[in-house]
Amino acid sequence: MARFLPRRIFLGGAVGLLLVTGAYAHHGWSWAEEEQMELSGTIRRISMAPPHPTLQVETKTDGIWRVELGNPRLTERSGFVEGVAKVGDPIVALGNRSLDRNEKRMKAVRITVAGKVYDIYPERIRTN
Known part of the structure; x- marks a missing residue:
């Protein structure tokens, strides 16, 4: 032994x-580009499940995107909790797009839903 x-x-x-x-x-x-981008659209699905809450966002020109938020605790700390947004709400997401241009996916550092701002990764935001 x-x-x-x-x-x-x-x-x-x-x-x-x-x-x-x-x-x-x-x-x-x-997995994400260094440069940040802004994505505007309409929330089509919300999942608050671990490991990362996600949103499915439909844009007018580019179809459905997967927007990943922070881990559940980090997302909650930003104020974005279950019930503050609903399917159909307008959204603007600031974040880093996937390096794979065939993938419509981004990691959000800030989201704005119906005029309310949620800074998920405030230390990573490169614009105000």
């Missing part, structure tokens, strides 16, 4: 590293 202990430690460490690396890649910004 003792001779298998180093192998188990190594395998456990490797699995842990994979989990941490995967979580970092998912929660990081490496």
